Amino acid sequence: EIVLTQSPDTLSLSPGERATLSCRASQSVSSNLLAWFQQKPGQAPRLLIYGASSRASGIPDRFSGSGSATDFTLTITRLEPEDFAVYYCQQYIKSPFTFGQGTKLEIK
Amino acid sequence: QVQLVESGGGVVQPGKSLRLSCVASGFTFNIFGMHWVRQAPGKGLEWVAFDGREKSYADSVKGRFVISRDNSKNTFDLQMSSLRAEDTAVYYCARGYYGDFVGIDLWGQGTLVTVSS
Numbered sequence: 283e284i285v286l287t288q289s290p291d292t293l294s295l296s297p298g299e300r301a302t303l304s305c306r307a308s309q310s311v312s313s314n315l316l317a318w319f320q321q322k323p324g325q326a327p328r329l330l331i332y333g334a335s336s337r338a339s340g341i342p343d344r345f346s347g348s349g350s351a352t353d354f355t356l357t358i359t360r361l362e363p364e365d366f367a368v369y370y371c372q373q374y375i376k377s378p379f380t381f382g383q384g385t386k387l388e389i390k
Numbered sequence: 391q392v393q394l395v396e397s398g399g400g401v402v403q404p405g406k407s408l409r410l411s412c413v414a415s416g417f418t419f420n421i422f423g424m425h426w427v428r429q430a431p432g433k434g435l436e437w438v439a440f441d442g443r444e445k446s447y448a449d450s451v452k453g454r455f456v457i458s459r460d461n462s463k464n465t466f467d468l469q470m471s472s473l474r475a476e477d478t479a480v481y482y483c484a485r486g487y488y489g490d491f492v493g494i495d496l497w498g499q500g501t502l503v504t505v506s507s
Contacts, residue, residue, distance in 0.1 A: 293452075315488075319435075319494075321435075326498065330487040374489050379425070379437045379492065380437060383434040384434045384435070
């Protein structure tokens with residue numbers, strides 16, 4: 283099983299700042315089959331990034347994904363108030379299609 | 391309108407069974423992989439099962455949960471048996487598209503299952 287470890291668990295920032303979220307895999311996620319999701323309270327998750335670096339339809343360009351193999355990053359430039367939420371990474375190269383434990387992005 | 395709608399959640403006693411259903415609309419259902427993902431109260435996302443070229447299950451539900459689909463009705467079901475307190479969660483169905491119809495691109499709104507006596 284591929285274990286995904288996200289860091290930090292909680293990130294406290296102010297609107298307008300830059301957020302950098304990390305997702306580390308216990309083994310290589312080949313073909314960069316890794317996604318990032320955003321979840322707000324009481325809502326279903328929403329796809330942000332697929333294939334490690336491709337933005338999903340309708341996602342603002344302040345969201346970007348990067349990385350390969352075992353180290354992946356979600357970057358949010360110029361945080362907007364609506365960006366404060368929980369973020370999850372997920373690998374979809376190999377079953378079980380595991381998620382990271384999540385990073386909570388909170389307003390400082 | 392492209393959407394997934396789950397139903398069937400509720401309160402069930404430990405050891406009992408429950409069947410969840412997901413109805414898809416607005417897209418060609420039979421070409422897509424489908425997932426069930428759950429989220430215990432206040433916890434993170436946990437992948438449960440996938441129906442694609444093969445069916446696969448998380449170890450935590452293997453032997454107790456079974457997925458099935460009816461392409462003529464655009465439905466994707468999760469039959470849950472021998473339910474435990476730790477199965478209490480919101481259950482989401484999700485569509486697999488990216489990476490050979492595995493990577494999730496669409497989620498339903500979820501249905502809550504509470505396992506309690």
